[in-house]
Amino acid sequence: MSKKENAGIFQLENGHWGYRFIVKCDGRRKARKRVRDESGNPFLTKEQAAAARKDAIMIEKRKMLGGESTKPVRKRLCEIYEEYCESGRLDKEYSTKKKHDCLWNNHIKARFGDRYADDISSGEINDYLAELRYVNNYSYGYIESFLKLFYLIFGQAYSRNYLSSEKYSRLCVYKNGKIKMPVKKSVDIKDIVTYSKQEMEQMDEYFKGKNVETAYMIGKFAGLRSAECYGLTWDCINFKDGTMRIEKQMKTEDGLIKLKSLKTVNSKRKIYMHKALRDYLYELSKKIKEHEVTFILTPKSWT
Numbered sequence: 590m591s592k593k594e595n596a597g598i599f600q601l602e603n604g605h606w607g608y609r610f611i612v613k614c615d616g617r618r619k620a621r622k623r624v625r626d627e628s629g630n631p632f633l634t635k636e637q638a639a640a641a642r643k644d645a646i647m648i649e650k651r652k653m654l655g656g657e658s659t660k661p662v663r664k665r666l667c668e669i670y671e672e673y674c675e676s677g678r679l680d681k682e683y684s685t686k687k688k689h690d691c692l693w694n695n696h697i698k699a700r701f702g703d704r705y706a707d708d709i710s711s712g713e714i715n716d717y718l719a720e721l722r723y724v725n726n727y728s729y730g731y732i733e734s735f736l737k738l739f740y741l742i743f744g745q746a747y748s749r750n751y752l753s754s755e756k757y758s759r760l761c762v763y764k765n766g767k768i769k770m771p772v773k774k775s776v777d778i779k780d781i782v783t784y785s786k787q788e789m790e791q792m793d794e795y796f797k798g799k800n801v802e803t804a805y806m807i808g809k810f811a812g813l814r815s816a817e818c819y820g821l822t823w824d825c826i827n828f829k830d831g832t833m834r835i836e837k838q839m840k841t842e843d844g845l846i847k848l849k850s851l852k853t854v855n856s857k858r859k860i861y862m863h864k865a866l867r868d869y870l871y872e873l874s875k876k877i878k879e880h881e882v883t884f885i886l887t888p889k890s891w892t
Contacts, residue, residue, distance in 0.1 A: 606632040608642035627766035667702040673745040729777040810866035
């Protein structure tokens with residue numbers, strides 16, 4: 590830990606740690622000293638105290654610069670979620686919206702929907718997430734979706750002045766007291782699944798000649814997601830330099846199949862094809878051209 594990080598950190602006689610700091614802004618001066626986190630637990634290590642000090646300084650600076658111009662308006666979580674659906678997630682993908690609605694309607698709404706946002710503590714939500722993991726036996730990855738949605742909802746509340754800076758910080762900022770995932774157990778750490786040569790040969794034989802063989806070959810040799818495999822068009826394939834451009838995906842929305850842009854800017858990429866994939870697609874393109882029929886529309890054929 591550097592000298593700068595050590596500044597303001599001190600050790601107590603019982604071996605625990607604490608921190609102090611002074612923040613100055615526009616002629617105002619605010620001093621703070623703490624030996625416990627927001628949940629009342631002592632800082633057992635110097636690193637814990639330093640992290641808590643850093644968070645506390647950030648919160649105090651934000652308060653002094655912005656402050657609370659008006660008293661936060663109390664709203665229930667169901668009202669905040671409805672507002673989030675109307676105006677807070679316009680940039681989200683269709684599948685993301687569906688996932689949020691599923692989590693809200695099937696789980697969160699019953700437990701927290703009628704509660705006022707400023708009455709909910711991070712401890713309650715952490716207990717709820719632990720219940721989902723250890724009582725309901727939901728997967729660790731699935732519970733991460735709950736965590737992200739809680740952060741989105743409380744972020745919506747804070748941005749609309751339904752939560753004070755201090756309350757929002759307790760829920761989403763303070764390192765030692767904010768909403769967080771349950772402790773990861775060894776069972777939650779999954780090994781990477783690999784297939785033997787024999788298993789790969791069995792899959793090759795299974796998919797050979799089927800209408801999904803092309804998607805299987807692309808996924809096998811290029812590592813594309815399934816939606817990206819089906820989003821490829823022939824103009825994305827360059828046999829000359831052996832590359833393919835990944836720039837769209839196929840999605841189903843309300844029963845309609847659509848070609849959509851990729852989820853993020855970084856998802857758009859160009860990759861080099863394995864020789865086996867390149868040869869397969871080249872032979873496929875030749876077969877398609879052999880069976881291609883050109884239709885010529887004339888004014889007479891329109892009637």
